[in-house]
Amino acid sequence: MEKKKKKKWSLKEDFKKRWQLYLMLILPVAYIIVFCYAPMGGIVIAFKNYSFRKGIWGSDWVGLKYFKQFFVNPDMAKLLKNTLIISLYSLAASFPAPIILALALNIIGGTKFKKFMQSLTYAPYFISTVVMVGIILQCLHLNVGIVNNVLEFLGMDRIDFMGKASLFRHIYVWSGVWQGTGYSAIIYIATLGNVDQSLVEASLIDGANRWQRIKIVELPALKPIITIQLIMAVGGVMGVGFEKVFLMQNSLNLPVSEIISTYVYKRGLHDMQYSFATAVGLFNSVVNFILIFIANKVSQKFGETSLW
Amino acid sequence: MHKKNAVSGTKVKLYRTLPDRILLAAVWVMMIFIMLIILIPVIFIVASSFSDPRAVSAGKVFLWPVDFTLVGYDVIFQSPSIVKAFFNSVSYTVVGTIVSVTLTMLAGYPLARTDLKIRGVVMFFFTVTMFFSGGMIPTYLVVSKLGLIDSFWAMILPSAMGVWNVILIKTYVQSSIPSEIFESASIDGCSDWKYFTDMVIPLSKPIIAVMVLLYAVGKWNDFFSALLYLNDVNKQPLQLLLRNVLVENDSIGMAMNLAQQMSRQELKTQLQYSLIIVSSVPVMLLYPFIQKYFVKGIMMGSIKG
Incomplete structure:
Protein backbone atom coordinates (compact mmCIF):
# COMPACT_ATOMS: atom_id res chain seq x y z
CA MET A 1 0.00 0.00 0.00
CA GLU A 2 3.05 2.26 0.19
CA LYS A 3 3.04 2.72 -3.54
CA LYS A 4 -0.06 4.92 -3.45
CA LYS A 5 1.78 8.22 -3.53
CA LYS A 6 3.81 7.47 -6.61
CA LYS A 7 0.67 7.71 -8.73
CA LYS A 8 -0.43 10.98 -10.22
CA TRP A 9 -3.81 10.95 -8.59
CA SER A 10 -4.03 12.12 -5.04
CA LEU A 11 -4.88 9.56 -2.46
CA LYS A 12 -6.37 12.21 -0.23
CA GLU A 13 -8.83 13.38 -2.84
CA ASP A 14 -9.73 9.86 -3.88
CA PHE A 15 -10.35 8.97 -0.24
CA LYS A 16 -12.43 12.07 0.39
CA LYS A 17 -14.66 11.29 -2.56
CA ARG A 18 -14.87 7.57 -2.12
CA TRP A 19 -14.29 7.00 1.58
CA GLN A 20 -17.17 4.55 1.83
CA LEU A 21 -15.53 2.31 -0.75
CA TYR A 22 -12.26 2.56 1.17
CA LEU A 23 -14.04 1.46 4.33
CA MET A 24 -15.53 -1.50 2.51
CA LEU A 25 -12.09 -2.57 1.36
CA ILE A 26 -10.63 -2.54 4.87
CA LEU A 27 -11.75 -6.04 5.85
CA PRO A 28 -10.78 -7.79 2.61
CA VAL A 29 -7.39 -6.04 2.55
CA ALA A 30 -6.82 -6.93 6.20
CA TYR A 31 -7.63 -10.55 5.38
CA ILE A 32 -5.14 -10.60 2.50
CA ILE A 33 -2.43 -9.02 4.63
CA VAL A 34 -2.89 -11.38 7.56
CA PHE A 35 -3.49 -14.67 5.77
CA CYS A 36 -1.60 -14.21 2.50
CA TYR A 37 1.18 -11.66 2.95
CA ALA A 38 2.12 -12.45 6.54
CA PRO A 39 2.79 -16.11 5.65
CA MET A 40 4.86 -14.93 2.66
CA GLY A 41 6.95 -12.92 5.11
CA GLY A 42 7.11 -16.00 7.29
CA ILE A 43 9.09 -17.74 4.57
CA VAL A 44 12.19 -16.12 6.08
CA ILE A 45 12.21 -18.89 8.66
CA ALA A 46 13.55 -21.12 5.89
CA PHE A 47 16.77 -19.17 6.36
CA LYS A 48 16.58 -19.13 10.15
CA ASN A 49 16.66 -21.62 12.95
CA TYR A 50 13.09 -21.04 13.99
CA SER A 51 12.27 -21.46 17.63
CA PHE A 52 8.76 -20.93 18.85
CA ARG A 53 9.99 -19.02 21.87
CA LYS A 54 12.09 -16.49 19.95
CA GLY A 55 9.49 -15.97 17.23
CA ILE A 56 9.97 -15.41 13.52
CA TRP A 57 12.09 -12.27 13.79
CA GLY A 58 14.04 -13.19 16.90
CA SER A 59 15.30 -16.54 15.63
CA ASP A 60 18.92 -16.85 14.48
CA TRP A 61 19.91 -16.70 10.83
CA VAL A 62 21.39 -19.89 9.43
CA GLY A 63 21.56 -19.00 5.75
CA LEU A 64 21.10 -21.89 3.36
CA LYS A 65 21.66 -24.59 5.97
CA TYR A 66 18.24 -26.20 5.53
CA PHE A 67 18.40 -26.10 1.76
CA LYS A 68 21.76 -27.85 1.86
CA GLN A 69 20.36 -30.33 4.35
CA PHE A 70 17.54 -31.09 1.93
CA PHE A 71 19.76 -31.39 -1.12
CA VAL A 72 22.12 -33.87 0.49
CA ASN A 73 19.18 -35.81 1.89
CA PRO A 74 18.90 -39.17 0.12
CA ASP A 75 15.11 -38.75 0.22
CA MET A 76 15.24 -35.64 -1.92
CA ALA A 77 15.70 -37.35 -5.27
CA LYS A 78 12.96 -39.82 -4.44
CA LEU A 79 10.54 -37.08 -3.35
CA LEU A 80 11.17 -35.02 -6.44
CA LYS A 81 10.81 -38.07 -8.65
CA ASN A 82 7.56 -39.16 -6.99
CA THR A 83 6.11 -35.66 -7.19
CA LEU A 84 7.01 -35.27 -10.85
CA ILE A 85 5.84 -38.73 -11.91
CA ILE A 86 2.49 -38.46 -10.17
CA SER A 87 1.79 -35.00 -11.49
CA LEU A 88 3.00 -35.54 -15.04
CA TYR A 89 1.11 -38.83 -15.29
CA SER A 90 -1.91 -37.01 -13.90
CA LEU A 91 -1.51 -34.23 -16.42
CA ALA A 92 -1.14 -36.65 -19.32
CA ALA A 93 -4.31 -38.49 -18.35
CA SER A 94 -6.57 -35.77 -17.05
CA PHE A 95 -5.74 -33.06 -19.54
CA PRO A 96 -7.00 -34.68 -22.77
CA ALA A 97 -9.94 -36.46 -21.08
CA PRO A 98 -12.26 -33.42 -20.78
CA ILE A 99 -11.50 -32.35 -24.34
CA ILE A 100 -12.46 -35.78 -25.64
CA LEU A 101 -15.60 -35.77 -23.50
CA ALA A 102 -16.61 -32.35 -24.80
CA LEU A 103 -16.07 -33.35 -28.42
CA ALA A 104 -18.04 -36.53 -27.88
CA LEU A 105 -20.92 -34.70 -26.21
CA ASN A 106 -20.92 -32.27 -29.08
CA ILE A 107 -21.34 -35.13 -31.53
CA ILE A 108 -24.36 -36.32 -29.61
CA GLY A 109 -25.82 -32.86 -30.05
CA GLY A 110 -28.48 -30.91 -28.23
CA THR A 111 -30.43 -33.83 -26.92
CA LYS A 112 -31.73 -34.45 -23.43
CA PHE A 113 -29.26 -37.27 -23.20
CA LYS A 114 -26.41 -34.81 -23.59
CA LYS A 115 -27.72 -32.72 -20.70
CA PHE A 116 -28.10 -35.82 -18.59
CA MET A 117 -24.55 -36.93 -19.37
CA GLN A 118 -23.22 -33.50 -18.51
CA SER A 119 -24.93 -33.44 -15.12
CA LEU A 120 -23.84 -36.99 -14.42
CA THR A 121 -20.19 -36.47 -15.33
CA TYR A 122 -19.62 -33.43 -13.21
CA ALA A 123 -21.45 -34.68 -10.14
CA PRO A 124 -18.32 -36.48 -8.82
CA TYR A 125 -16.57 -33.13 -8.62
CA PHE A 126 -18.66 -32.25 -5.57
CA ILE A 127 -17.58 -35.30 -3.62
CA SER A 128 -15.07 -34.35 -0.93
CA THR A 129 -11.55 -35.72 -1.14
CA VAL A 130 -12.05 -37.78 2.01
CA VAL A 131 -15.20 -39.40 0.65
CA MET A 132 -13.52 -39.91 -2.70
CA VAL A 133 -10.67 -41.80 -1.08
CA GLY A 134 -13.22 -43.69 1.02
CA ILE A 135 -15.02 -44.77 -2.15
CA ILE A 136 -11.73 -45.86 -3.72
CA LEU A 137 -10.78 -47.89 -0.66
CA GLN A 138 -14.20 -49.54 -0.45
CA CYS A 139 -14.55 -50.34 -4.14
CA LEU A 140 -11.04 -51.77 -4.37
CA HIS A 141 -11.15 -53.47 -0.96
CA LEU A 142 -9.53 -56.87 -0.95
CA ASN A 143 -12.41 -58.70 0.71
CA VAL A 144 -15.53 -56.62 0.22
CA GLY A 145 -14.87 -54.33 -2.75
CA ILE A 146 -17.00 -54.62 -5.85
CA VAL A 147 -14.02 -54.86 -8.19
CA ASN A 148 -12.73 -57.90 -6.36
CA ASN A 149 -16.23 -59.30 -6.04
CA VAL A 150 -16.52 -59.16 -9.81
CA LEU A 151 -13.05 -60.65 -10.29
CA GLU A 152 -13.98 -63.54 -8.05
CA PHE A 153 -17.30 -63.96 -9.80
CA LEU A 154 -15.39 -64.26 -13.06
CA GLY A 155 -13.22 -66.92 -11.49
CA MET A 156 -10.12 -64.76 -11.06
CA ASP A 157 -8.03 -64.12 -7.98
CA ARG A 158 -8.73 -61.18 -5.71
CA ILE A 159 -6.14 -58.40 -5.95
CA ASP A 160 -4.93 -56.28 -3.04
CA PHE A 161 -5.08 -53.03 -5.01
CA MET A 162 -4.16 -50.68 -2.19
CA GLY A 163 -1.40 -52.95 -0.91
CA LYS A 164 0.57 -52.87 -4.14
CA ALA A 165 2.89 -49.90 -4.46
CA SER A 166 3.05 -50.43 -8.21
CA LEU A 167 -0.67 -49.71 -8.52
CA PHE A 168 -0.75 -46.54 -6.43
CA ARG A 169 -0.08 -44.10 -9.26
CA HIS A 170 -2.62 -45.68 -11.57
CA ILE A 171 -5.30 -45.61 -8.89
CA TYR A 172 -4.49 -42.02 -7.99
CA VAL A 173 -4.50 -40.76 -11.56
CA TRP A 174 -7.52 -42.61 -12.92
CA SER A 175 -9.68 -41.89 -9.91
CA GLY A 176 -8.76 -38.26 -10.53
CA VAL A 177 -9.95 -38.59 -14.11
CA TRP A 178 -13.15 -40.17 -12.76
CA GLN A 179 -13.76 -37.25 -10.45
CA GLY A 180 -12.60 -34.26 -12.46
CA THR A 181 -13.26 -34.85 -16.14
CA GLY A 182 -16.87 -33.71 -16.24
CA TYR A 183 -16.10 -30.52 -14.37
CA SER A 184 -13.12 -29.63 -16.52
CA ALA A 185 -15.17 -30.33 -19.63
CA ILE A 186 -17.71 -27.57 -18.87
CA ILE A 187 -15.55 -24.85 -20.33
CA TYR A 188 -14.81 -26.83 -23.49
CA ILE A 189 -18.47 -27.77 -23.96
CA ALA A 190 -19.51 -24.14 -23.66
CA THR A 191 -16.86 -23.07 -26.15
CA LEU A 192 -18.02 -25.68 -28.65
CA GLY A 193 -21.56 -24.40 -28.15
CA ASN A 194 -20.43 -20.97 -29.30
CA VAL A 195 -18.72 -22.13 -32.49
CA ASP A 196 -19.78 -20.03 -35.44
CA GLN A 197 -22.45 -22.06 -37.24
CA SER A 198 -21.43 -20.67 -40.63
CA LEU A 199 -18.09 -22.47 -40.23
CA VAL A 200 -19.93 -25.72 -39.62
CA GLU A 201 -22.14 -25.15 -42.66
CA ALA A 202 -19.16 -24.26 -44.82
CA SER A 203 -17.43 -27.46 -43.80
CA LEU A 204 -20.58 -29.42 -44.67
CA ILE A 205 -20.83 -27.82 -48.09
CA ASP A 206 -17.19 -28.67 -48.71
CA GLY A 207 -18.14 -32.24 -48.01
CA ALA A 208 -16.19 -32.62 -44.79
CA ASN A 209 -17.17 -35.64 -42.75
CA ARG A 210 -17.56 -35.56 -38.99
CA TRP A 211 -13.90 -36.42 -38.33
CA GLN A 212 -12.76 -33.64 -40.60
CA ARG A 213 -15.12 -31.23 -38.90
CA ILE A 214 -13.46 -31.96 -35.58
CA LYS A 215 -10.10 -31.25 -37.15
CA ILE A 216 -11.04 -28.17 -39.18
CA VAL A 217 -13.68 -26.47 -37.08
CA GLU A 218 -13.84 -27.71 -33.52
CA LEU A 219 -10.23 -28.18 -32.46
CA PRO A 220 -9.18 -24.76 -33.80
CA ALA A 221 -12.08 -23.23 -31.86
CA LEU A 222 -10.85 -24.88 -28.67
CA LYS A 223 -7.20 -24.06 -29.22
CA PRO A 224 -6.93 -20.80 -27.21
CA ILE A 225 -8.64 -22.34 -24.19
CA ILE A 226 -6.61 -25.51 -24.45
CA THR A 227 -3.45 -23.39 -24.40
CA ILE A 228 -4.48 -21.43 -21.32
CA GLN A 229 -5.60 -24.56 -19.51
CA LEU A 230 -2.35 -26.28 -20.40
CA ILE A 231 -0.23 -23.43 -19.03
CA MET A 232 -2.27 -23.48 -15.83
CA ALA A 233 -1.93 -27.25 -15.61
CA VAL A 234 1.83 -27.15 -16.10
CA GLY A 235 1.97 -24.47 -13.43
CA GLY A 236 0.12 -26.80 -11.13
CA VAL A 237 2.52 -29.70 -11.70
CA MET A 238 4.39 -29.21 -8.44
CA GLY A 239 1.21 -28.34 -6.60
CA VAL A 240 -0.11 -31.87 -6.90
CA GLY A 241 -2.94 -32.16 -4.42
CA PHE A 242 -1.69 -32.78 -0.92
CA GLU A 243 -4.99 -34.05 0.42
CA LYS A 244 -5.65 -36.97 -1.85
CA VAL A 245 -2.11 -38.31 -1.88
CA PHE A 246 -1.93 -37.93 1.89
CA LEU A 247 -5.20 -39.78 2.38
CA MET A 248 -4.23 -42.58 0.01
CA GLN A 249 -0.88 -43.19 1.65
CA ASN A 250 -0.24 -46.36 3.58
CA SER A 251 2.92 -48.04 4.77
CA LEU A 252 3.02 -50.30 1.72
CA ASN A 253 2.82 -47.60 -0.95
CA LEU A 254 4.90 -44.98 0.84
CA PRO A 255 8.01 -45.50 -1.35
CA VAL A 256 6.07 -44.19 -4.35
CA SER A 257 3.44 -42.06 -2.63
CA GLU A 258 5.61 -39.77 -0.53
CA ILE A 259 5.65 -36.44 -2.35
CA ILE A 260 7.09 -33.07 -1.40
CA SER A 261 3.92 -31.65 0.12
CA THR A 262 3.22 -34.68 2.31
CA TYR A 263 6.86 -34.65 3.35
CA VAL A 264 6.59 -30.98 4.29
CA TYR A 265 3.52 -31.74 6.38
CA LYS A 266 5.20 -34.59 8.24
CA ARG A 267 8.55 -32.89 8.83
CA GLY A 268 6.91 -29.59 9.70
CA LEU A 269 3.81 -30.30 11.71
CA HIS A 270 4.62 -33.73 13.10
CA ASP A 271 8.34 -33.40 13.78
CA MET A 272 8.08 -29.64 14.34
CA GLN A 273 11.07 -28.95 12.08
CA TYR A 274 9.43 -25.74 10.96
CA SER A 275 12.43 -24.17 9.27
CA PHE A 276 13.46 -27.28 7.38
CA ALA A 277 9.91 -27.92 6.18
CA THR A 278 9.52 -24.31 5.08
CA ALA A 279 12.75 -24.55 3.10
CA VAL A 280 11.47 -27.68 1.35
CA GLY A 281 8.14 -25.98 0.64
CA LEU A 282 9.92 -22.93 -0.74
CA PHE A 283 12.00 -25.13 -3.02
CA ASN A 284 8.75 -26.63 -4.29
CA SER A 285 7.24 -23.20 -5.00
CA VAL A 286 10.33 -22.02 -6.82
CA VAL A 287 10.38 -25.07 -9.10
CA ASN A 288 6.68 -24.53 -9.66
CA PHE A 289 7.10 -20.92 -10.60
CA ILE A 290 9.90 -21.73 -13.02
CA LEU A 291 7.65 -24.30 -14.69
CA ILE A 292 4.74 -21.91 -15.17
CA PHE A 293 7.16 -19.28 -16.45
CA ILE A 294 8.65 -21.65 -19.02
CA ALA A 295 5.19 -22.84 -20.11
CA ASN A 296 4.12 -19.27 -20.63
CA LYS A 297 7.26 -18.42 -22.58
CA VAL A 298 6.84 -21.45 -24.81
CA SER A 299 3.27 -20.59 -25.65
CA GLN A 300 4.27 -17.00 -26.42
CA LYS A 301 6.92 -18.35 -28.79
CA PHE A 302 4.30 -20.23 -30.72
CA GLY A 303 2.35 -17.03 -31.06
CA GLU A 304 -0.47 -18.28 -28.93
CA THR A 305 -2.32 -16.96 -25.94
CA SER A 306 -0.33 -16.28 -22.81
CA LEU A 307 -1.16 -15.59 -19.21
CA TRP A 308 0.58 -12.25 -19.07
CA MET B 1 -29.27 -46.19 -36.59
CA PHE B 50 -28.15 -51.05 3.22
CA SER B 51 -26.82 -54.59 3.25
CA ASP B 52 -26.29 -56.97 6.11
CA PRO B 53 -22.67 -56.60 7.35
CA ARG B 54 -22.16 -60.35 7.07
CA ALA B 55 -23.11 -60.28 3.40
CA VAL B 56 -20.80 -57.33 2.82
CA SER B 57 -17.90 -59.04 4.57
CA ALA B 58 -18.46 -62.18 2.53
CA GLY B 59 -18.09 -60.11 -0.64
CA LYS B 60 -21.62 -60.93 -1.79
CA VAL B 61 -22.81 -57.41 -2.48
CA PHE B 62 -22.82 -56.10 -6.03
CA LEU B 63 -25.41 -53.51 -7.03
CA TRP B 64 -28.37 -54.43 -4.88
CA PRO B 65 -28.65 -54.59 -1.07
CA VAL B 66 -28.34 -58.11 0.30
CA ASP B 67 -30.51 -58.78 3.38
CA PHE B 68 -31.69 -55.18 3.70
CA THR B 69 -30.84 -53.49 6.99
CA LEU B 70 -30.45 -49.99 8.40
CA VAL B 71 -27.94 -50.94 11.06
CA GLY B 72 -25.16 -48.77 9.60
CA TYR B 73 -27.38 -45.71 9.85
CA ASP B 74 -28.50 -46.70 13.33
CA VAL B 75 -24.90 -46.59 14.49
CA ILE B 76 -24.46 -43.11 13.05
CA PHE B 77 -27.46 -41.62 14.74
CA GLN B 78 -26.70 -43.31 18.05
CA SER B 79 -23.12 -42.16 18.11
CA PRO B 80 -22.78 -38.80 19.86
CA SER B 81 -19.42 -38.04 18.29
CA ILE B 82 -20.68 -38.50 14.74
CA VAL B 83 -23.76 -36.39 15.38
CA LYS B 84 -21.53 -33.77 16.98
CA ALA B 85 -19.14 -33.73 14.04
CA PHE B 86 -22.09 -33.41 11.68
CA PHE B 87 -23.38 -30.34 13.48
CA ASN B 88 -19.87 -28.91 13.74
CA SER B 89 -19.65 -29.15 9.98
CA VAL B 90 -23.05 -27.51 9.59
CA SER B 91 -22.00 -24.55 11.72
CA TYR B 92 -18.60 -24.17 10.01
CA THR B 93 -20.37 -24.24 6.68
CA VAL B 94 -23.08 -21.73 7.59
CA VAL B 95 -20.85 -19.23 9.38
CA GLY B 96 -17.97 -19.74 6.94
CA THR B 97 -20.19 -19.15 3.94
CA ILE B 98 -21.65 -15.97 5.41
CA VAL B 99 -18.20 -14.59 6.27
CA SER B 100 -16.72 -15.58 2.92
CA VAL B 101 -19.53 -14.22 0.78
CA THR B 102 -19.56 -10.96 2.74
CA LEU B 103 -15.81 -10.46 2.38
CA THR B 104 -15.88 -11.33 -1.29
CA MET B 105 -18.71 -8.88 -2.01
CA LEU B 106 -17.02 -6.14 0.04
CA ALA B 107 -13.91 -6.58 -2.09
CA GLY B 108 -15.54 -7.20 -5.45
CA TYR B 109 -17.84 -4.19 -5.57
CA PRO B 110 -15.31 -1.38 -4.91
CA LEU B 111 -12.90 -3.01 -7.35
CA ALA B 112 -15.59 -2.90 -10.01
CA ARG B 113 -15.93 0.86 -9.62
CA THR B 114 -13.85 2.51 -12.32
CA ASP B 115 -14.06 5.87 -10.57
CA LEU B 116 -12.14 4.50 -7.59
CA LYS B 117 -8.56 5.53 -8.23
CA ILE B 118 -6.90 3.14 -5.81
CA ARG B 119 -8.46 0.08 -7.36
CA GLY B 120 -5.51 -0.68 -9.63
CA VAL B 121 -3.15 -0.87 -6.69
CA VAL B 122 -5.51 -3.00 -4.62
CA MET B 123 -6.19 -5.30 -7.54
CA PHE B 124 -2.49 -5.89 -8.04
CA PHE B 125 -2.09 -6.47 -4.32
CA PHE B 126 -4.79 -9.17 -4.49
CA THR B 127 -3.65 -10.80 -7.72
CA VAL B 128 -0.11 -11.38 -6.45
CA THR B 129 -1.50 -13.83 -3.90
CA MET B 130 -2.82 -16.02 -6.69
CA PHE B 131 0.72 -16.74 -7.83
CA PHE B 132 2.67 -16.64 -4.58
CA SER B 133 1.82 -18.04 -1.22
CA GLY B 134 3.62 -18.60 2.02
CA GLY B 135 3.04 -22.31 1.96
CA MET B 136 1.81 -24.73 4.56
CA ILE B 137 4.19 -24.14 7.46
CA PRO B 138 4.38 -20.31 7.48
CA THR B 139 0.59 -20.17 7.19
CA TYR B 140 0.30 -22.59 10.07
CA LEU B 141 2.62 -20.43 12.17
CA VAL B 142 0.57 -17.31 11.46
CA VAL B 143 -2.64 -19.09 12.38
CA SER B 144 -1.06 -20.37 15.56
CA LYS B 145 0.42 -16.96 16.47
CA LEU B 146 -3.08 -15.53 16.17
CA GLY B 147 -4.21 -18.08 18.74
CA LEU B 148 -6.60 -19.71 16.32
CA ILE B 149 -5.42 -23.31 16.80
CA ASP B 150 -8.31 -25.38 18.10
CA SER B 151 -10.72 -22.47 17.82
CA PHE B 152 -13.92 -22.23 15.83
CA TRP B 153 -12.42 -19.48 13.67
CA ALA B 154 -9.56 -21.67 12.48
CA MET B 155 -12.11 -23.27 10.19
CA ILE B 156 -13.50 -19.95 8.98
CA LEU B 157 -10.74 -17.38 8.62
CA PRO B 158 -7.61 -18.83 7.00
CA SER B 159 -9.41 -19.63 3.75
CA ALA B 160 -12.12 -17.00 4.04
CA MET B 161 -11.77 -15.19 0.73
CA GLY B 162 -10.79 -16.52 -2.67
CA VAL B 163 -9.23 -13.89 -4.91
CA TRP B 164 -10.57 -15.75 -7.92
CA ASN B 165 -14.09 -15.23 -6.55
CA VAL B 166 -13.42 -11.54 -6.01
CA ILE B 167 -12.53 -11.30 -9.70
CA LEU B 168 -15.76 -13.13 -10.56
CA ILE B 169 -17.82 -10.59 -8.62
CA LYS B 170 -15.90 -7.67 -10.05
CA THR B 171 -16.40 -8.93 -13.60
CA TYR B 172 -20.06 -9.56 -12.99
CA VAL B 173 -20.77 -6.13 -11.50
CA GLN B 174 -18.82 -4.41 -14.25
CA SER B 175 -20.43 -6.24 -17.10
CA SER B 176 -24.02 -6.62 -15.98
CA ILE B 177 -24.84 -3.44 -14.05
CA PRO B 178 -24.71 -0.44 -16.40
CA SER B 179 -22.75 2.49 -14.98
CA GLU B 180 -25.53 4.86 -16.03
CA ILE B 181 -27.60 3.49 -13.15
CA PHE B 182 -24.92 4.59 -10.73
CA GLU B 183 -24.50 7.96 -12.35
CA SER B 184 -28.17 8.78 -12.08
CA ALA B 185 -28.31 7.41 -8.56
CA SER B 186 -25.38 9.53 -7.42
CA ILE B 187 -27.01 12.63 -8.89
CA ASP B 188 -29.97 11.82 -6.69
CA GLY B 189 -27.61 11.88 -3.72
CA CYS B 190 -27.24 8.13 -3.30
CA SER B 191 -24.08 7.26 -1.35
CA ASP B 192 -21.67 4.53 -2.39
CA TRP B 193 -22.79 2.32 0.47
CA LYS B 194 -26.48 2.80 -0.18
CA TYR B 195 -25.95 2.09 -3.84
CA PHE B 196 -24.22 -1.13 -2.83
CA THR B 197 -26.98 -2.32 -0.51
CA ASP B 198 -29.97 -1.13 -2.53
CA MET B 199 -28.82 -1.66 -6.10
CA VAL B 200 -25.74 -3.84 -6.45
CA ILE B 201 -26.75 -6.61 -4.08
CA PRO B 202 -30.26 -7.10 -5.48
CA LEU B 203 -28.93 -6.98 -9.04
CA SER B 204 -26.16 -9.44 -8.28
CA LYS B 205 -28.35 -12.22 -6.96
CA PRO B 206 -27.28 -14.79 -9.58
CA ILE B 207 -23.58 -14.35 -8.88
CA ILE B 208 -24.20 -14.29 -5.12
CA ALA B 209 -25.96 -17.62 -5.50
CA VAL B 210 -22.90 -18.98 -7.27
CA MET B 211 -20.69 -17.69 -4.46
CA VAL B 212 -22.86 -19.18 -1.74
CA LEU B 213 -22.76 -22.56 -3.44
CA LEU B 214 -19.03 -22.46 -4.19
CA TYR B 215 -18.11 -21.49 -0.66
CA ALA B 216 -20.65 -23.77 1.02
CA VAL B 217 -19.47 -26.84 -0.87
CA GLY B 218 -15.87 -25.86 -0.19
CA LYS B 219 -16.47 -25.42 3.53
CA TRP B 220 -18.48 -28.61 3.85
CA ASN B 221 -15.77 -30.60 2.07
CA ASP B 222 -12.86 -28.86 3.80
CA PHE B 223 -10.57 -31.38 5.40
CA PHE B 224 -7.24 -29.61 5.11
CA SER B 225 -7.96 -26.79 7.61
CA ALA B 226 -9.24 -29.25 10.17
CA LEU B 227 -6.22 -31.52 9.74
CA LEU B 228 -3.84 -28.63 10.28
CA TYR B 229 -5.55 -26.46 12.82
CA LEU B 230 -7.84 -28.63 14.94
CA ASN B 231 -6.66 -31.21 17.44
CA ASP B 232 -9.68 -30.98 19.73
CA VAL B 233 -11.96 -33.95 19.07
CA ASN B 234 -15.01 -31.94 20.12
CA LYS B 235 -14.40 -29.38 17.41
CA GLN B 236 -13.68 -31.71 14.53
CA PRO B 237 -15.86 -31.50 11.43
CA LEU B 238 -17.37 -34.50 9.71
CA GLN B 239 -14.61 -34.69 7.08
CA LEU B 240 -11.93 -35.22 9.71
CA LEU B 241 -13.96 -37.84 11.54
CA LEU B 242 -14.60 -39.47 8.19
CA ARG B 243 -10.89 -39.64 7.58
CA ASN B 244 -10.41 -41.40 10.88
CA VAL B 245 -13.14 -43.92 10.16
CA LEU B 246 -12.70 -44.39 6.41
CA VAL B 247 -9.00 -44.16 5.90
CA GLU B 248 -7.37 -44.74 9.25
CA ASN B 249 -9.86 -47.48 10.01
CA ASP B 250 -10.42 -46.04 13.42
CA SER B 251 -13.48 -47.13 15.34
CA ILE B 252 -14.09 -44.02 17.37
CA GLY B 253 -17.65 -42.93 17.69
CA MET B 254 -19.19 -46.36 17.76
CA ALA B 255 -22.27 -46.96 19.76
CA MET B 256 -21.18 -49.57 22.24
CA ASN B 257 -24.46 -51.37 22.67
CA LEU B 258 -24.64 -52.03 18.98
CA ALA B 259 -20.99 -52.91 18.78
CA GLN B 260 -21.62 -55.75 21.17
CA GLN B 261 -24.29 -57.20 18.94
CA MET B 262 -21.91 -57.99 16.14
CA SER B 263 -18.26 -58.25 15.53
CA ARG B 264 -16.41 -54.96 15.59
CA GLN B 265 -14.88 -55.43 12.17
CA GLU B 266 -18.22 -55.95 10.50
CA LEU B 267 -19.69 -52.91 12.16
CA LYS B 268 -16.72 -50.82 11.16
CA THR B 269 -17.16 -51.74 7.53
CA GLN B 270 -20.84 -50.97 7.72
CA LEU B 271 -20.19 -47.63 9.33
CA GLN B 272 -17.85 -46.68 6.50
CA TYR B 273 -20.51 -47.11 3.85
CA SER B 274 -23.25 -45.31 5.69
CA LEU B 275 -20.92 -42.45 6.64
CA ILE B 276 -20.00 -41.92 3.01
CA ILE B 277 -23.69 -41.59 2.22
CA VAL B 278 -24.60 -39.36 5.15
CA SER B 279 -21.72 -36.97 4.53
CA SER B 280 -22.49 -36.66 0.84
CA VAL B 281 -26.25 -36.24 1.13
CA PRO B 282 -26.23 -32.51 2.03
CA VAL B 283 -24.15 -31.63 -1.02
CA MET B 284 -26.18 -33.94 -3.23
CA LEU B 285 -29.37 -32.26 -2.04
CA LEU B 286 -27.91 -28.96 -3.18
CA TYR B 287 -26.81 -30.48 -6.45
CA PRO B 288 -29.89 -29.67 -8.56
CA PHE B 289 -29.55 -26.01 -7.56
CA ILE B 290 -25.81 -26.01 -7.82
CA GLN B 291 -25.61 -27.41 -11.26
CA LYS B 292 -27.70 -24.69 -12.86
CA TYR B 293 -25.67 -21.88 -11.33
CA PHE B 294 -22.35 -23.62 -11.28
CA VAL B 295 -21.98 -23.81 -15.03
CA LYS B 296 -22.86 -20.13 -15.30
CA GLY B 297 -20.32 -19.27 -12.62
CA ILE B 298 -17.53 -21.13 -14.33
CA MET B 299 -18.38 -19.50 -17.63
CA MET B 300 -18.43 -16.03 -16.09
CA GLY B 301 -15.01 -16.69 -14.64
CA SER B 302 -13.62 -17.91 -17.89
CA ILE B 303 -14.66 -14.78 -19.75
CA LYS B 304 -12.08 -12.97 -17.74
CA GLY B 305 -9.55 -15.79 -17.58
Missing part, protein backbone atom coordinates in the same frame (compact mmCIF):
# COMPACT_ATOMS: atom_id res chain seq x y z
CA HIS B 2 -32.53 -44.61 -35.59
CA LYS B 3 -30.62 -42.11 -33.45
CA LYS B 4 -29.32 -40.47 -36.57
CA ASN B 5 -32.31 -38.22 -36.99
CA ALA B 6 -32.21 -36.87 -33.49
CA VAL B 7 -28.52 -36.21 -33.85
CA SER B 8 -28.19 -34.75 -37.29
CA GLY B 9 -31.51 -32.93 -37.35
CA THR B 10 -31.97 -31.35 -40.74
CA LYS B 11 -28.41 -31.79 -41.85
CA VAL B 12 -28.99 -34.72 -44.14
CA LYS B 13 -25.41 -35.30 -45.14
CA LEU B 14 -24.20 -36.11 -41.65
CA TYR B 15 -23.33 -39.61 -40.55
CA ARG B 16 -23.82 -41.20 -43.97
CA THR B 17 -20.28 -42.29 -44.63
CA LEU B 18 -18.63 -45.22 -42.97
CA PRO B 19 -16.05 -43.26 -40.93
CA ASP B 20 -18.84 -41.08 -39.60
CA ARG B 21 -20.89 -44.06 -38.54
CA ILE B 22 -17.90 -45.58 -36.81
CA LEU B 23 -17.38 -42.30 -34.98
CA LEU B 24 -20.99 -42.10 -33.92
CA ALA B 25 -21.00 -45.69 -32.73
CA ALA B 26 -17.77 -45.14 -30.83
CA VAL B 27 -19.24 -42.09 -29.13
CA TRP B 28 -22.31 -44.00 -27.99
CA VAL B 29 -20.19 -46.86 -26.69
CA MET B 30 -18.10 -44.33 -24.82
CA MET B 31 -21.18 -42.65 -23.32
CA ILE B 32 -22.50 -45.94 -22.02
CA PHE B 33 -19.09 -46.82 -20.62
CA ILE B 34 -18.86 -43.44 -18.84
CA MET B 35 -22.37 -43.82 -17.47
CA LEU B 36 -21.57 -47.23 -16.02
CA ILE B 37 -18.18 -46.27 -14.65
CA ILE B 38 -19.66 -43.31 -12.78
CA LEU B 39 -22.79 -45.02 -11.52
CA ILE B 40 -21.44 -48.43 -10.51
CA PRO B 41 -19.18 -47.33 -7.63
CA VAL B 42 -21.91 -45.07 -6.29
CA ILE B 43 -24.59 -47.75 -6.50
CA PHE B 44 -22.22 -50.24 -4.89
CA ILE B 45 -21.63 -47.96 -1.91
CA VAL B 46 -25.36 -47.28 -1.51
CA ALA B 47 -26.21 -50.97 -1.83
CA SER B 48 -23.55 -51.97 0.69
CA SER B 49 -24.73 -49.38 3.19
